[in-house]
Amino acid sequence: MHHRYLKILLILLGFFKVSFLTAQQQPNIVFILSDDAGYADFGFQGSKEFKTPELDKLAENSVKFSQAYVSAAVCGPSRAGMLTGKYQQKFGFEENNVPGYMSASGLVGDEMGLPLDQTIIAEHLKEVGYKTALFGKWHQGNADRFHPTKRGFDEFYGFRGGARSYLPYDEKNTTNRIEDRLEHGYGNFLEHKGYLTDELANEAISFIDKNKENPFFIYLSFNAVHTPMEATAVDLKQFPNLKGKRKTLAAMTLAMDRAIGKVLQELKKRGLSDNTLIVFTNDNGGPSDANESDNSPLSGTKANHLEGGIRVPFLMSWPNLLKKNTTYHYPISTLDLFPTFLVAAGGKIADTKDLDGVNLIPYLKGEKTDAPHEFLYWKKENRGAIRNQDWKLLRFPDRPAELYNIKNDMSETNNLAAQYPEKVKQLYKQLFKWELTLERPLWQLRREFEGKAADRMDAYKKTNTKQ
Template sequence: MLAFQKSNAQEKPNIVFILSDDAGYADFGFQGSKDFKTPNLDALAKSGVKFTQAYVSAAVCGPSRAGLLTGMYQQKFGYEENNVPGYMSHSGLTGDDMGLPLDQKTVADYLQKLGYKTAVFGKWHMGNADRFHPTKRGFDEFYGFRGGARSYYEITKHSKKQRKEDRLERGFEGYKESEIYLTDALAKETMSFMERNKENPFFVYLSFNAVHTPMEARADDLKTIPSHLTGKRRTLAAMTIGLDRACGQVLQKIKDLGIEKNTLIVFANDNGGPSDSNESNNHPLSGTKANHLEGGIRIPFLMSWKGQLKKSTTFNKPVSTLDLLPTFVTLAGGDVSKIKGLDGVDLLPYLKKGNKGKPHETLYWKKEARGAIRHNDYKLIRFPDRPAELYNIEDDISEVNDLASVHPEKVKELYKMLFDWELTLERPLWQLKRVYEGKAAVRMDKYRKPKINN
């Protein structure tokens, strides 16, 4: 049980967490893009802190979200793979039975007990079965879809896919499709929730499916894209305009409601951009979604709180989306020392109180036989089919200079640390029928050289 502070509930800060889906590391203005126009998110970056070394706990959507929602490495409770049809489990689970284990508390569970109104808008991807539903995992309100991806437009009886988890849902089993572009609809619902709860502390988890496939953009946004961008890259740029516009509407609503000084705003992405399926740009990082190079696990990450966090600042030490739960719960008046097994830390002391230490000296990743560890400046990547690779991330952000043969003792040290960590994990609750997942099974040499694609 969390300890409560004695402060008046209405004095507690609101928390708005915005998550984009499959965006490229460099596909935002505040990350250096010249072609992708994101004025609203650029303004958010200038209003607070930009993290230059922010990581997710997994290189694919589902496990990454399980980690950020629980504040602990998701492999600790067996959530190592995406929960999608085509998987199998050692206990006979089917696709719909795969989800965030019910014995795991979410950040919404903790905030709800601390007096917050909680809501998730958009992609859930934490289990399709009713028992995994957001309204049973700490969220008072839900408007979105249970699965991992769906059309940005109305799904009708004539649509090719009629899966329950793809359908747009309000609350529990309140199915009704939106008549407007889904990215816009999610922003609209978020603004309505904030309006209705402006007198109470609230937590918003705005979980966009943008810019995940399918590649569908508004026609008017496509018309604004420069002619030198073509194909998927052109569509992605237009979808990013839609994402930025929706974020801008939510941010403006916070200002209009007069709650800007009492609202912490966080923007992040769920994993690296999949440069094959949507032609995202992860420059200067090597790698892509589903692998453990930096392009698969390092993300854009912003935090803003008017009057509390200094404007136009950068934080250059490693942080993780595992840090969201302890940051949010502590801010809400909870005592995270009472929560067993947390791997994240409260970030605000490092930003507000001058804590000069590192939030994390060591971070881990694992998927099947593949794994990675970053310890201080060095990162080891372990493969099932060839020797491990070692990089000095501070000196070599693009991971092009393998130092494994130069520092064999460092390889041995990090290998042992990675193995020791793996001994603390549970067996995966489900696995792919094949040995490795799609592109992740391919040698990563094709992703080695960062793509320059402004």
């Protein structure tokens, strides 16, 4: 009998040892998202004006993606795609922010949000043993039922809406919108001290310290560098040769870079860097008319489907698995984050439904040598775009479709539609075929704003987006 119990004990010890090793092998995942940054406004993207030393160091230790795309040209739907791994139009999250200047023909106000029947990446990572946290901007619905802590996040320190002040709200800096207020957990609204970008990093560092023995997922969702344009005097002094919004934007970007550096340093301090999968990207193209961001050499801005609206800087680092200081050139999408994170964590794609993203790791390791996507799609009401290999078609409500060869013309200056009518027809039909698989939008902007979007696109349809 004694030997039998000893045998059972040894088996149990072996089981716990294997479980422990499995947990230790699961990488920590840190997903860092900037907000409304310009494509060219980072040192690793070629900027000579802006200072981003921490991100530049990360780039040297990362795979850099030269053709990374978001699934929407504005914040809320872009994030919905990232979090679900699906084209957000599939579940009615049309390319409009929540809430906004909505038509009465759909959901409005706090009825708008990421539908509750959609499972996001945080929920899946919790199921495979991860501690999960969101620091910063949510923008997936203001109502309590959409709250991050009800969508898979163990911890939340941030705000529910789409933008807010970087300074604390008080009697001098006021807001009457609850979604702007800084929230700790669920329902505990308490304003920070100091500059919000720094505070978000400090909270992430605290979370790392508390969970260093467990695999964790951090979604560090900066509101930087979204408006309002607010920077500290110390950071502004770092850019004596810049003026106006451009100067403020540079200072805000420097603050974000410094905050990211602090988080990365904490990972290194705790001995976690080698087995941490880090992704840095931006939620959409820079709104050059609002914050003087620079999207060059791309044409266009936030809110349109020119490259400047949907193509973003993108870095991925995982020292234990990926080669550093390399570049991946095939087009990828932020929809790919969900399956990449899930598989890296030990989860199974088979446990998910209807993903449009793909696990990027086999492509980065050279195990798969073809392009991850045959087609990429974008849609906002009547406007749409499709990317197929080197070709890109843009469809508009107020003019004929345009066709570009992105490999030869990333600035979209040479419309080839008249030269290749059969390619236009083919891509036009393929875009419509995809649209037939989508849900009707749950909400829509008032029609007048579509006209303003067209005017905005025309104003920035050039390679030099600084105006």
